[in-house]
Amino acid sequence: MTKIDLRLADGDVLLPGVGFRRVDVLVADGRVAAVTEPGAGPTATETIALGGLTVLPGACDVHLHLGHGSDISRPRQPSDADTETAAAAVGGVTSFIPYVMSTTPYAPLFDELKSITEEGARIDFGFHFVISTDEQLAELPRYITEFGVPTAKLFMNIRGDEGARLGLPGTDDGFLFRLLEVLKAHGGMLCPHPENIEVAWVLRDRVLDADPAGAGGLATWNATRPPFVEADAIRRATYFGRVVGAPVYTVHTSSAEALAAAVEQRHQGSRVTIETCTHYLTHDTTSAVGALAKVNPPLRDPADREALWEGIRNGDIDTVATDHIHRPVSSKDGGIWKAQPGFPGLDAFLPALFSEGHHRRGIPLERLADLVTANPADAMGLSPRKGRIMPGGDADFSILDMKSRWTVERSGLATDAGYSVYEGQEMTCRVVHTIVRGAFAVRDGKLNDGARGTGRFMPRRLT
Numbered sequence: 001m002t003k004i005d006l007r008l009a010d011g012d013v014l015l016p017g018v019g020f021r022r023v024d025v026l027v028a029d030g031r032v033a034a035v036t037e038p039g040a041g042p043t044a045t046e047t048i049a050l051g052g053l054t055v056l057p058g059a060c061d062v063h064l065h066l067g068h069g070s071d072i073s074r075p076r077q078p079s080d081a082d083t084e085t086a087a088a089a090v091g092g093v094t095s096f097i098p099y100v101m102s103t104t105p106y107a108p109l110f111d112e113l114k115s116i117t118e119e120g121a122r123i124d125f126g127f128h129f130v131i132s133t134d135e136q137l138a139e140l141p142r143y144i145t146e147f148g149v150p151t152a153k154l155f156m157n158i159r160g161d162e163g164a165r166l167g168l169p170g171t172d173d174g175f176l177f178r179l180l181e182v183l184k185a186h187g188g189m190l191c192p193h194p195e196n197i198e199v200a201w202v203l204r205d206r207v208l209d210a211d212p213a214g215a216g217g218l219a220t221w222n223a224t225r226p227p228f229v230e231a232d233a234i235r236r237a238t239y240f241g242r243v244v245g246a247p248v249y250t251v252h253t254s255s256a257e258a259l260a261a262a263v264e265q266r267h268q269g270s271r272v273t274i275e276t277c278t279h280y281l282t283h284d285t286t287s288a289v290g291a292l293a294k295v296n297p298p299l300r301d302p303a304d305r306e307a308l309w310e311g312i313r314n315g316d317i318d319t320v321a322t323d324h325i326h327r328p329v330s331s332k333d334g335g336i337w338k339a340q341p342g343f344p345g346l347d348a349f350l351p352a353l354f355s356e357g358h359h360r361r362g363i364p365l366e367r368l369a370d371l372v373t374a375n376p377a378d379a380m381g382l383s384p385r386k387g388r389i390m391p392g393g394d395a396d397f398s399i400l401d402m403k404s405r406w407t408v409e410r411s412g413l414a415t416d417a418g419y420s421v422y423e424g425q426e427m428t429c430r431v432v433h434t435i436v437r438g439a440f441a442v443r444d445g446k447l448n449d450g451a452r453g454t455g456r457f458m459p460r461r462l463t
């Protein structure tokens, strides 16, 4: 008889193919041992009475960036993983997949990358690699089959010297095509950053002439890289994906037009998984956050935001991620033209999504939960260990009080960026416990520092 380490008693538990049920979940050796009627089955070493709290599979945030200070390319010291996995745990996340950037091949970096991250990580993690050189392209089959890194990002917007800011060389559509061929041949998937930068450059010059002081704020930034610039690149990447026969995962889909382009290509036969990010659902160009919320693709008009919610309602959108970047707040100085793009989003991830989507808009919690659990786990090769509460799977749980009201404050954030676009906003649910392989990363709303260094790298294989 298996020794049961933990019983999660009396929660409303989301079970795959069933929905919410009042059951107990039994945990042994970091895995789900059984799901039982309340009180049934063997006694556990520890029992946590949940009193009707909502128990979801641990959330998987499959789009974010780790780094240090203004360098977002990769974790370079264990504290980079420590603070940002703490933010993840606070936001209900039990596993995540950061994008790692380098101009040199990843094979010589891989062991160090893994060990530095494991030393600090409080949750499990994988990696995506940004591919931008021929040397990396030559090594890509090893990344997929040997390292368990089957997902490759291409910045379609980095052409010519545009990449200097990120330290990346420019690529072109020929590179995109060859990258898709290698991914197809070895079982990988493309995650393109889709923006037609050549057109965006033209628009930027015009908008800069019209609004040199950036008085239009987020609307001005949106005008420099509007939805059609995004839709064009999504159409191109997913069309080439179909020609080559490789799957494409559209990261941070932000607009009605971009969503329509991806859906249209899906109907034509492209294998497309569609992601949007929390901030495109909670913010738009009329939000009063200013340059703090500058990001690429930009925050869009309110009508785009509504179109994304409709895409969630009707099932067109598959996943929601954060695109968390823990840039220091000083990088946001200087107004809309000077501020660096991107901001942190992990700390408030599930509360923001569920407050806005479930409480304000009435979308069933099961649907919203799938977007951050089973769907990303399936898309990114984390299943069957992650993404669903079922015997044999990892005992990862996001446990929420769906009736709690609280206001996001800077003092409560765990990210070392130290700010949030949600500051001052009232949330209508709260993460109470975050459990990773049976151990508490967050307990009763407080970080458990014993979790530091327990997160493990997860090699992935796409199905």
Ligand SMILES: [Zn+2]
Pocket (backbone or CB within 6 Å): 063, 064, 065, 099, 323
């Ligand atoms: Zn990103």
